[in-house]
Amino acid sequence: xxxxxxxxxxxxxxxxxxxxxxxxxxxxxxxxxxxxxxxxxxxxxxxxxxxxxxxxxxxxxxxxxxxxxxxxxxxxxxxxxxxxxxxxxxxxxxxxxxxxxxxxxxxxxxxxxxxxxxxxxxxxxxxxxxxxxxxxxxxxxxxxxxxxxxxxxxxxxxxxxxxxxxxxxxxxxxxxxxxxxxxxxxxxxxxxxxxxxxxxxxxxxxxxxxxxxxxxxxxxxxxxxxxxxxxxxxxxxxxxxxxxxxxxxxxxxxxxxxxxxxxxxxxxxxxxxxxxxxxxxxxxxxxxxxxxxxxxxxxxxxxxxxxxxxxxxxxxxxxxxxxxxxxxxxxxxxxxxxxxxxxxxxxxxxxxxxxxxxxxxxxxxx
Amino acid sequence: xxxxxxxxxxxxxxxxxxxxxxxxxxxxxxxxxxxxxxxxxxxxxxxxxxxxxxxxxxxxxxxxxxxxxxxxxxxxxxxxxxxxxxxxxxxxxxxxxxxxxxxxxxxxxxxxxxxxxxxxxxxxxxxxxxxxxxxxxxxxxxxxxxxxxxxxxxxxxxxxxxxxxxxxxxxxxxxxxxxxxxxxxxxxxxxxxxxxxxxxxxxxxxxxxxxxxxxxxxxxxxxxxxxxxxxxxxxxxxxxxxxxxxxxxxxxxxxxxxxxxxxxxxxxxxxxxxxxxxxxxxxxxxxxxxxxxxxxxxxxxxxxxxxxxxxxxxxxxxxxxxxxxxxxxxxxxxxxxxxxxxxxxxxxxxxxxxxxxxxxxxxxxx
DNA sequence: GTCGTTGCTGGTAGCGCTGTCAACGTTCCT
DNA sequence: AGGAACGTTGACAGCGCTACCAGCAACGAC
Numbered sequence: 001x002x003x004x005x006x007x008x009x010x011x012x013x014x015x016x017x018x019x020x021x022x023x024x025x026x027x028x029x030x031x032x033x034x035x036x037x038x039x040x041x042x043x044x045x046x047x048x049x050x051x052x053x054x055x056x057x058x059x060x061x062x063x064x065x066x067x068x069x070x071x072x073x074x075x076x077x078x079x080x081x082x083x084x085x086x087x088x089x090x091x092x093x094x095x096x097x098x099x100x101x102x103x104x105x106x107x108x109x110x111x112x113x114x115x116x117x118x119x120x121x122x123x124x125x126x127x128x129x130x131x132x133x134x135x136x137x138x139x140x141x142x143x144x145x146x147x148x149x150x151x152x153x154x155x156x157x158x159x160x161x162x163x164x165x166x167x168x169x170x171x172x173x174x175x176x177x178x179x180x181x182x183x184x185x186x187x188x189x190x191x192x193x194x195x196x197x198x199x200x201x202x203x204x205x206x207x208x209x210x211x212x213x214x215x216x217x218x219x220x221x222x223x224x225x226x227x228x229x230x231x232x233x234x235x236x237x238x239x240x241x242x243x244x245x246x247x248x249x250x251x252x253x254x255x256x257x258x259x260x261x262x263x264x265x266x267x268x269x270x271x272x273x274x275x276x277x278x279x280x281x282x283x284x285x286x287x288x289x290x291x292x293x294x295x296x297x298x299x300x301x302x303x304x305x306x307x308x309x310x311x312x313x314x315x316x317x318x319x320x321x322x323x324x325x326x327x328x329x330x331x332x333x334x335x336x337x338x339x340x341x342x343x344x345x346x347x348x349x350x351x352x353x354x355x356x357x358x359x360x361x362x363x364x365x366x
Numbered sequence: 367x368x369x370x371x372x373x374x375x376x377x378x379x380x381x382x383x384x385x386x387x388x389x390x391x392x393x394x395x396x397x398x399x400x401x402x403x404x405x406x407x408x409x410x411x412x413x414x415x416x417x418x419x420x421x422x423x424x425x426x427x428x429x430x431x432x433x434x435x436x437x438x439x440x441x442x443x444x445x446x447x448x449x450x451x452x453x454x455x456x457x458x459x460x461x462x463x464x465x466x467x468x469x470x471x472x473x474x475x476x477x478x479x480x481x482x483x484x485x486x487x488x489x490x491x492x493x494x495x496x497x498x499x500x501x502x503x504x505x506x507x508x509x510x511x512x513x514x515x516x517x518x519x520x521x522x523x524x525x526x527x528x529x530x531x532x533x534x535x536x537x538x539x540x541x542x543x544x545x546x547x548x549x550x551x552x553x554x555x556x557x558x559x560x561x562x563x564x565x566x567x568x569x570x571x572x573x574x575x576x577x578x579x580x581x582x583x584x585x586x587x588x589x590x591x592x593x594x595x596x597x598x599x600x601x602x603x604x605x606x607x608x609x610x611x612x613x614x615x616x617x618x619x620x621x622x623x624x625x626x627x628x629x630x631x632x633x634x635x636x637x638x639x640x641x642x643x644x645x646x647x648x649x650x651x652x653x654x655x656x657x658x659x660x661x662x663x664x665x666x667x668x669x670x671x672x673x674x675x676x677x678x679x680x681x682x683x684x685x686x687x688x689x690x691x692x693x694x695x696x697x698x699x700x701x702x703x704x705x706x707x708x709x710x711x712x713x714x715x716x717x718x719x720x721x722x723x724x725x726x727x728x729x730x731x732x
Numbered sequence: 733g734t735c736g737t738t739g740c741t742g743g744t745a746g747c748g749c750t751g752t753c754a755a756c757g758t759t760c761c762t
Numbered sequence: 763a764g765g766a767a768c769g770t771t772g773a774c775a776g777c778g779c780t781a782c783c784a785g786c787a788a789c790g791a792c
Contacts, residue, residue, distance in 0.1 A: 012779085024780095025741075037741090057429070060747090063429050079451070088471075260652075379749065388771080402770075426777090427750075429747085429748080429778065739788085744782090746779100747779085747780085754772090759768075760765100
């Protein structure tokens with residue numbers, strides 16, 4: 001008996017092959033490895049496909065070939081603009097390739113990540129991009145066992161599963177603190193939110209730099225598990241100020257917090273950088289246009305995503321990079337918010353040098 | 367002859383069925399419509415599947431059933447945080463359902479959108495979410511002909527292809543201007559970037575409100591096709607001020623621009639709201655914590671994404687909403703940046719009422 | 733002239749699942 | 763009691779494509 005189901009007039013590979021006067025398998029080869037065909041058949045298949053408007057059925061291809069053309073991407077957050085930059089890079093790199101992106105959100109949970117990983121792996125992805133290096137042991141084992149290329153992004157560390165691209169958050173934080181030291185700051189607070197592994201490593205960098213200078217004090221550190229926001233930056237800074245009114249400078253684990261700190265300073269009439277210097281992290285666009293402009297640690301997020309996807313696709317196609325671990329580095333962008341202190345003594349709120357300031361204060365003196 | 371290919375010990379539906387002592391088709395039904403099975407077989411299949419760790423092969427399912435479980439999403443930008451909120455809603459709603467999200471970026475090009483649409487439709491998606499109502503005629507025809515539910519998001523308008531969820535950008539802009547009128551502002555500028563259809567409709571709303579009050583002047587409008595940014599907000603405001611130094615207030619087509627305008631005012635020592643009021647659009651998180659806090663038009667972006675995906679999934683499963691077009695509305699959130707003018711005359715930089723201000727000014731008098 | 737070797741092509745047989753339809757047992761109605 | 767109606771189950775035949783292997787012609791080496 002013939003076909004039973006309605007076929008909605010869909011063009012199949014068989015139709016293309018028939019029009020081109022070749023066997024279906026030859027037509028199939030045209031789409032996967034054109035060089036294997038003689039020039040004559042190649043052009044015949046090509047024009048037949050175009051004439052019929054043939055579009056391959058990906059499901060059938062995946063079923064027959066036992067592999068998909070999907071790149072799985074696991075990121076912890078869609079809200080955080082840091083990840084939207086990375087994602088943009090990934091999508092840009094995948095465009096034009098035959099691979100499509102399958103995105104999932106771990107919500108900063110490595111258990112959720114493990115679950116999603118299992119799900120992804122079951123569909124035999126062509127490649128995988130995962131965030132960070134803090135997978136569960138189970139996840140790590142699955143990644144090691146996976147028979148597809150894998151890129152870990154956002155940071156670098158020991159024991160890459162396969163490829164790795166990022167930078168050292170620890171060193172970036174140390175560089176930020178070194179910059180503040182160079183500008184004459186000593187009592188430097190740390191403000192951090194969410195405290196995911198990368199923020200934690202920034203904190204570690206801060207702590208080590210402060211300890212190296214024998215300036216570390218636990219009360220200079222204010223953190224919370226709450227997701228980051230500008231408002232939260234103000235709140236954490238308020239906490240920090242209550243613990244340590246003599247604060248010199250604040251290193252913020254990200255730029256949203258830094259902006260919040262800046263606004264809070266403005267609200268309290270605290271001069272930036274005269275009384276408190278501010279340094280952020282990531283160098284989002286607004287940092288350069290704030291008043292005063294805000295110092296930050298620039299990270300190459302778009303490039304990271306783009307390079308990760310490019311490396312991955314190359315590796316899928318059999319061209320593994322000679323350098324499987326890539327350090328994209330960072331750069332401290334020095335701006336007004338952390339420029340050198342005017343004097344070497346502490347210009348407290350009641351200090352000299354800011355006569356206007358004195359006059360402006362009365363609103364809070366009752 | 368037997369199977370030739372290596373099977374890598376994969377668990378198939380047949381294995382589950384065998385262990386459960388039922389036919390493969392019964393096992394298949396368990397995963398798609400458990401209610402159709404007797405309780406006894408249901409539990410047998412369920413435990414067999416769990417015991418073997420069965421994971422369905424989506425490619426085979428798609429091939430056999432002639433449809434996929436993919437929801438296609440077309441958005442114009444990944445950078446814009448407005449869309450990341452919408453996306454978060456979409457992903458949240460899809461989580462737990464059996465549908466997965468396939469995202470593509472049109473880069474604000476309706477030609478690119480048409481191309482992607484063709485690509486998506488060829489894979490027979492379970493449903494589609496597209497941005498806006500300004501598709502090409504060709505795209506519109508394809509959407510009309512598509513045999514899957516479709517949701518248009520971000521705005522509402524006439525002739526929905528299928529379902530639609532959003533709000534009126536035109537009315538939202540009118541409401542913002544009405545608010546500024548109520549606060550005593552008259553010379554209200556408009557600052558807009560990118561000028562995609564939605565921003566254009568905000569501009570239309572502004573123009574109509576201004577014309578209604580006989581206050582419209584072409585030179586009050588400054589726009590650019592450049593993508594939006596905080597820095598750009600400052601630059602556009604600078605242009606606006608050059609054209610119209612007597613400016614009362616600025617309505618910004620989005621919050622990034624508004625923040626840029628605020629910083630520019632600070633840079634120029636222009637009092638906000640004493641000299642210039644600022645109103646933004648979208649009510650991003652930072653608006654509430656800026657100094658002064660910034661008035662904005664709140665839009666329900668996360669909810670929009672979540673509701674769109676939920677409606678779509680319901681429709682795919684055959685439960686079409688009674689209301690195919692949903693207006694999520696907006697709300698003008700009044701904050702300090704647009705609070706009522708002190709007097710009815712123009713309090714210029716040299717005006718009264720801000721003694722501190724006078725004193726604080728000398729830093730720029732040399 | 734025979735035998736590999738290479739380059740291109742085609743036949744066969746599935747990939748793992750589900751649509752269709754038939755068959756069965758049970759219940760409820762007349 | 764007979765039969766319709768319903769709920770549940772299974773056999774069969776593909777979905778559209780590709781892996782595998784065989785076949786064939788053309789060519790050079792011995």
